[in-house]
Amino acid sequence: MLSYEDLEAQVIDTGECTVCGACILACLGSHVKLIEGKPRRTKRSTDCVGCSTCYEACYMLRHDLIRAIEGRTIGWGKKGSIGLHRRIVEARTRDVEIRKACQDGGIVTTLLLYALDGGIIDGALVVGRDGWSPVARIATTRDEILRASRTKYGSVPVLKELRAAVVDCGLSKICVVGSPCHIQSIRYLRHKGLPLASSVRLTVGLFCRENYEYTCLAEQLAAKGVDINQVHKLDVSDSFNICVGETEVSLPITEVKSCVPRHCLVCEDFAAELADVAVGSGSSRGWSTVIIRTQDGEKVFAGMEERALIETREIGDIAGLHEMASRKKDKGKETKEIFKLKEVGLETNVIAARLGISERRVSHRLEGI
Structure with missing residues (x-):
């Protein structure tokens, strides 16, 4: 056994x-x-x-089960790089307090508060923080949900809190908020029939280009003269952006590549393809891109619209979103090949020649934690 x-x-x-x-x-x-x-x-x-x-x-x-799980939860059909979906919009909260507290459009926070107030959920598993160090939390109040806002970086065992949420807190209608890996994991546990997983009623996935280990990231910022405890906001676009007060410092992504965990380098899921609702940065500052995938997700989002808790607008062109998702899938597949070739003893230059890519790219992938 x-x-x-x-x-x-x-x-x-x-x-x-x-x-x-x-x-x-x-x-x-x-x-x-x-x-x-x-x-x-x-x-x-x-x-x-x-x-x-x-x-x-x-x-x-159990990666061989993911397609079957997707079929049972999201549906079957021809799937593009961002996964199956019912609707894609840009959205932002109308709540001024949430806007001040949140990263982009404040949609995840607004959704959790709406679902909590309406009895759709009685709590959520979220990522809070100690300073900027990410910590798994159980949130059952407005205050706790607001404190969990903004993007944090670091590997966080969100699902370990599910037992305490059910057994200690008595929760039975839980929303799990997490990266694509958390969403895949809880979907698998529900598929497998783990009793505790039956208490999860809703999943909200966060777009994820890649993650960065907190300790490594703090050291990298310190080397640039930035104390991570003084940081107001962290954000990743084509560069790694750090806001300290009114000052924004941008680092080339290549300078923080050594902080990327190995599992992130082989991941192919950018847009949380198994979530009821997936949310990430919008094409415009202050807005979130929202991908609604399931009937449960659609019902919750429609409820927020009906109560005028959020503003929404259609996205005219989602080519950029598809490009980011496709890039992650291609990178994940390529990195798996790099690791396989490295494991059989090939040198960096040989791997690069074999795959038709630069030695620098191979080196960056092999630097991951």
């Missing part, structure tokens, strides 16, 4: 682990814990003998 040792060897120690928190959540004896940023079991317990629960909870070992 496959066990924690196999999970550790195949996923955690290889850098494939997305730190979604599913294995920590699934372990009934709480033997798997977050230690130094990774799920670890400090010692083998008698509970672990003949147990494969943590191994079975890992969606990274």
